Amino acid sequence: xxxxxxxxxxxxxxxxxxxxxxxxxxxxxxxxxxxxxxxxxxxxxxxxxxxxxxxxxxxxxxxxxxxxxxxxxxxxxxxxxxxxxxxxxxxxxxxxxxxxxxxxxxxxxxxxxxxxxxxxxxxxxxxxxxxxxxxxxxxxxxxxxxxxxxxxxxxxxxxxxxxxxxxxxxxxxxxxxxxxxxxxxxxxxxxxxxxxxxxxxxxxxxxxxxxxxxxxxxxxxxxxxxxxxxxxxxxxxxxxxxxxxxxxxxxxxxxxxxxxxxxxxxxxxxxxxxxxxxxxxxxxxxxxxxxxxxxxxxxxxxxxx
Amino acid sequence: xxxxxxxxxxxxxxxxxxxxxxxxxxxxxxxxxxxxxxxxxxxxxxxxxxxxxxxxxxxxxxxxxxxxxxxxxxxxxxxxxxxxxxxxxxxxxxxxxxxxxxxxxxxxxxxxxxxxxxxxxxxxxxxxxxxxxxxxxxxxxxxxxxxxxxxxxxxxxxxxxxxxxxxxxxxxxxxxxxxxxxxxxxxxxxxxxxxxxxxxxxxxxxxxxxxxxxxxxxxxxxxxxxxxxxxxxxxxxxxxxxxxxxxxxxxxxxxxxxxxxxxxxxxxxxxxxxxxxxxxxxxxxx
Amino acid sequence: xxxxxxxxxxxxxxxxxxxxxxxxxxxxxxxxxxxxxxxxxxxxxxxxxxxxxxxxxxxxxxxxxxxxxxxxxxxxxxxxxxxxxxxxxxxxxxxxxxxxxxxxxxxxxxxxxxxxxxxxxxxxxxxxxxxxxxxxxxxxxxxxxxxxxxxxxxxxxxxxxxxxxxxxxxxxxxxxxxxxxxxxxxxxxxxxxxxxxxxxxxxxxxxxxxxxxxxxxxxxxx
Numbered sequence: 001x002x003x004x005x006x007x008x009x010x011x012x013x014x015x016x017x018x019x020x021x022x023x024x025x026x027x028x029x030x031x032x033x034x035x036x037x038x039x040x041x042x043x044x045x046x047x048x049x050x051x052x053x054x055x056x057x058x059x060x061x062x063x064x065x066x067x068x069x070x071x072x073x074x075x076x077x078x079x080x081x082x083x084x085x086x087x088x089x090x091x092x093x094x095x096x097x098x099x100x101x102x103x104x105x106x107x108x109x110x111x112x113x114x115x116x117x118x119x120x121x122x123x124x125x126x127x128x129x130x131x132x133x134x135x136x137x138x139x140x141x142x143x144x145x146x147x148x149x150x151x152x153x154x155x156x157x158x159x160x161x162x163x164x165x166x167x168x169x170x171x172x173x174x175x176x177x178x179x180x181x182x183x184x185x186x187x188x189x190x191x192x193x194x195x196x197x198x199x200x201x202x203x204x205x206x207x208x209x210x211x212x213x214x215x216x217x218x219x220x221x222x223x224x225x226x227x228x229x230x231x232x233x234x235x236x237x238x239x240x241x242x243x244x245x246x247x248x249x250x251x252x253x254x255x256x257x258x259x260x261x262x263x264x265x266x267x268x269x270x271x272x273x274x275x276x277x278x279x280x281x282x283x284x285x286x287x288x289x290x291x292x293x294x295x296x297x298x299x300x301x302x303x304x305x
Numbered sequence: 306x307x308x309x310x311x312x313x314x315x316x317x318x319x320x321x322x323x324x325x326x327x328x329x330x331x332x333x334x335x336x337x338x339x340x341x342x343x344x345x346x347x348x349x350x351x352x353x354x355x356x357x358x359x360x361x362x363x364x365x366x367x368x369x370x371x372x373x374x375x376x377x378x379x380x381x382x383x384x385x386x387x388x389x390x391x392x393x394x395x396x397x398x399x400x401x402x403x404x405x406x407x408x409x410x411x412x413x414x415x416x417x418x419x420x421x422x423x424x425x426x427x428x429x430x431x432x433x434x435x436x437x438x439x440x441x442x443x444x445x446x447x448x449x450x451x452x453x454x455x456x457x458x459x460x461x462x463x464x465x466x467x468x469x470x471x472x473x474x475x476x477x478x479x480x481x482x483x484x485x486x487x488x489x490x491x492x493x494x495x496x497x498x499x500x501x502x503x504x505x506x507x508x509x510x511x512x513x514x515x516x517x518x519x520x521x522x523x524x525x526x527x528x529x530x531x532x533x534x535x536x537x538x539x540x541x542x543x544x545x546x547x548x549x550x551x552x553x554x555x556x557x558x559x560x561x562x563x564x565x566x567x568x569x570x571x572x573x574x575x576x577x578x579x580x581x582x583x584x585x586x587x588x589x590x591x
Numbered sequence: 592x593x594x595x596x597x598x599x600x601x602x603x604x605x606x607x608x609x610x611x612x613x614x615x616x617x618x619x620x621x622x623x624x625x626x627x628x629x630x631x632x633x634x635x636x637x638x639x640x641x642x643x644x645x646x647x648x649x650x651x652x653x654x655x656x657x658x659x660x661x662x663x664x665x666x667x668x669x670x671x672x673x674x675x676x677x678x679x680x681x682x683x684x685x686x687x688x689x690x691x692x693x694x695x696x697x698x699x700x701x702x703x704x705x706x707x708x709x710x711x712x713x714x715x716x717x718x719x720x721x722x723x724x725x726x727x728x729x730x731x732x733x734x735x736x737x738x739x740x741x742x743x744x745x746x747x748x749x750x751x752x753x754x755x756x757x758x759x760x761x762x763x764x765x766x767x768x769x770x771x772x773x774x775x776x777x778x779x780x781x782x783x784x785x786x787x788x789x790x791x792x793x794x795x796x797x798x799x800x801x802x803x804x805x806x807x808x809x810x811x812x813x
Contacts, residue, residue, distance in 0.1 A: 128405030
C-alpha cells in the first residue's frame with residue numbers, strides 16, 4: 001500500500017477499518033450486480049434464444065457492420081470538416097482586424113450555444129427547401145456536427161495559440177518576422193502540439209454525437225442495431241443494446257486512450273513551450289475523454305490512498 | 306511547412322467536395338414516370354422494421370410492400386427491371402420525404418386518407434387492410450375494440466391508427482376513451498407491448514400479422530378488422546402522370562394474379578387474416 | 592415571424608418541459624456525481640473500480656443510446672415504471688437517463704477540480720501536523736471547490752442542451768419534438784428555429800456568465 005501525502009500509512013486499526021470497508025463495499029457492489037442479474041433473468045434476458053442472433057454472421061453482415069460503417073463515415077467526414085472549420089474560425093478570432101475577429105467570434109459563440117439536435121433538425125428541414133429534392137439525412141448530421149464541433153475546436157485553436165508564452169512571439173517579432181510568419185512558423189507549430197489532446201477528445205464527442213442521426217433516420221449503428229435488428233429478431237432488444245453499447249464504448253475508449261497518450265507525449269516533449277490546453281468547457285470536452293487529470297495535483301485517478 | 310499548407314488546402318478541397326457531393330446532381334426528370342422511362346435510379350421508400358411488409362435484410366429490405374414495389378415499377382417500365390435505391394421511410398417521415406424529394410415513390414403501409422391527400426398524391430390502392438388489435442397472448446381482458454376503454458394503446462409517430470379508436474368520425478371511428486402511449490414506430494410499439502407500459506397495439510392487420518409471426522406466439526391478433534385501410538402508393542403531390550401509370554400497373558398485377566401470389570407468399574396461412582382476392586376499387590388521380 | 596407567433600404557445604409548453612427536465616437532472620446528477628467522486632477517491636479498491644467503470648462506460652456511450660435504452664429496455668422490457676400515465680412515465684425515464692449520463696461528467700468535473708490543488712498544498716498541510724480530515728476540509732476541498740465552479744457550469748449547460756434528445760427516450764413533448772412536429776406542418780421555419788435557440792440561450796448564458804464570474808471571484812491566486 002503506497003503512502004499518500006494526505007495521511008500516514010494506516011496503522012493496525014486503520015487497516016482493520018479499511019478491510020471492513022472493503023468487505024462492506026464488495027457486498028454492496030455484489031448486491032447491486034445480483035439485483036441487476038435477477039432483474040434481467042426474471043425477464044428471460046439470458047435465454048440463449050435472444051443472444052443467438054449475435055453468433056450468426058448474417059446479423060453482423062446485414063445490420064451491425066453496415067450501421068457501423070454509416071457511423072464511421074459520418075464521423076470521419078464531419079471530423080475533417082470540423083477541423084477545417086475550427087482552424088479557419090480559430091485563426092479568424094485571433095485576427096488583428098476587428099471586421100474579421102468579431103463576426104468569427106459571433107459565429108463560434110452562437111453555434112456552440114445551439115443544442116446540436118435542434119441544429120440537425122433545422123438543417124434537415126431547411127436543406128430541401130434550398131437545395132431541391134434529395135436525401136439530406138447524412139448532410140444534416142455532418143453539417144450539424146461540423147458547425148458545433150468546429151466551433152468548439154475554434155476555441156481550442158485560440159486557446160492553443162494563447163498558451164504559447166508571449167516571449168515566443170516577441171522574440172519572433174524581434175528577429176524581424178512578419179505577422180503571418182510569426183503565426184505560421186512559431187506559434188502554430190507549438191500550439192498544435194499542445195492542442196492535440198483537446199482535439200482528439202473533441203473527436204470522441206463528435207463520434208458519440210453521430211448517434212443523433214438515429215432520430216432523423218440516418219442509417220447508423222444505432223439505427224440498424226437498435227431499431228431494425230430487434231424488429232428482425234424479436235426479443236433481442238436488450239442484447240442488441242448491450243452489443244452496440246460495447247462497440248460504441250470500445251471505439252470511444254480507443255480514441256480516449258489516444259488522447260491520453262498524446263497528452264503524455266506532448267508533456268514530455270520539449271518541442272513546445274506551451275502547456276496542453278483543455279477545450280472550453282473542459283468538463284464537457286477535455287475531461288470527457290479521460291484526460292487532463294493525470295498531470296499533477298492530487299490525481300484521485302491514482303487514488304488517495 | 307509545405308506539408309502543413311498541403312493539409313490546409315486538402316481540407317478546403319474536402320469541404321468543397323463534401324458540400325458538392327451533398328448537392329446530388331445527375332439528370333433531372335419532371336416526374337417519376339419519366340425517370341423510370343429514362344432509366345434513372347428510382348428511390349423507393351419502404352418500411353425497414355416491419356416483418357413481412359418491409360424489413361431490412363442485408364442491403365435490401367424484403368416483404369410484401371417491397372415485392373409490390375418491384376412488380377409495379379417493372380410493369381410501369383414495360384416489363385424491364387428498374388434500378389432501385391431503397392430508403393427507409395418511417396410513418397413520421399413519409400410526407401416530408403415525398404415533399405422534399407428524398408424519395409420518389411413510397412410503398413410503406415401508406416393508408417389513403419383525406420388529410421394526407423392534401424400533402425401528397427396517391428396511386429392505388431393496391432390492397433385493402435383492416436385495422437385490428439394485437440394484445441399479449443395471456444391478456445383475456447381485451448376481446449373487442451370496445452374493450453380498449455381505459456387501456457393503453459400505442460400511438461406510433463406519424464400513423465393515424467390510434468385516431469380510429471380515440472376519435473369520433475370523420476378522422477376517427479370509435480371514439481373510445483383510451484390512453485395513448487407515444488412511440489417512434491410500430492416496431493417500438495411491439496417492443497413496448499412486452500412490458501406493462503402498453504396493453505394493445507392497434508393498426509392494420511397486415512402489419513400486426515407480420516409482427517405476430519415474428520414474435521413467435523407471444524402475441525395474439527384479435528381478428529376483428531373494423532376499418533378499411535386502402536394502401537396507396539405515395540407520390541409527390543400533383544404527379545398525375547406517374548399516378549396513372551402505377552394505377553394501370555396495379556390493375557394488371559391483380560388481373561394476372563401476381564398480387565394474389567404475393568399476398569399468399571407473405572401472409573398465407575395466418576389465422577384470422579382475411580386476405581382480399583380481388584382488386585380494390587381504383588381511385589382516380591385527380 | 593407569423594409562424595413563430597402562431598406556434599409560440601405549443602413551443603413554449605415544449606420548452607417548459609426542457610426546463611423541468613433540466614432542473615430534475617441538475618439536482619439528481621449533482622448528487623449522483625458526488626457519490627461517484629466519493630467512490631473514486633475512497634480507500635476501497637472495489638468502490639474505486641466500480642466508480643471508474645461506471646464513468647468510463649457511461650461517458651463513452653451516446654446519450655441517444657442511453658435514453659433509448661432507458662425507455663425501450665429498462666421501462667418497457669424490464670418493467671421499470673415510474674407512473675401509470677405514459678407521458679409522466681417517459682418524463683421520469685428521460686430525467687433518469689439524463690441524470691445517469693450527466694453524473695459521469697459531474698464526477699469528472701469534480702475530480703478535475705481536486706486535481707488543480709497542487710501537491711505542495713497537501714504536503715504543507717501534513718507538515719504542520721494536520722490530520723487527513725483536517726487537510727481535506729481546511730486545505731484541499733476549499734480550493735478544489737473554487738476550481739470546480741466553471742467546469743461544473745459547463746457540464747450543466749451541456750446537460751440543458753442535451754434535454755433536447757428526450758425524443759430518443761420516447762418523450763415527445765419537449766421543444767425539439769414540438770419543433771419537428773411543427774416543421775412537418777410548415778417546413779423549416781427560421782423564426783421558429785431562432786425562437787427556440789434564443790430560449791435556450793436565455794437559459795444557458797446566465798449560467799455561463801455566473802459560473803465564470805464566480806470562479807474568477809473565488810479563484811485562488813497562485
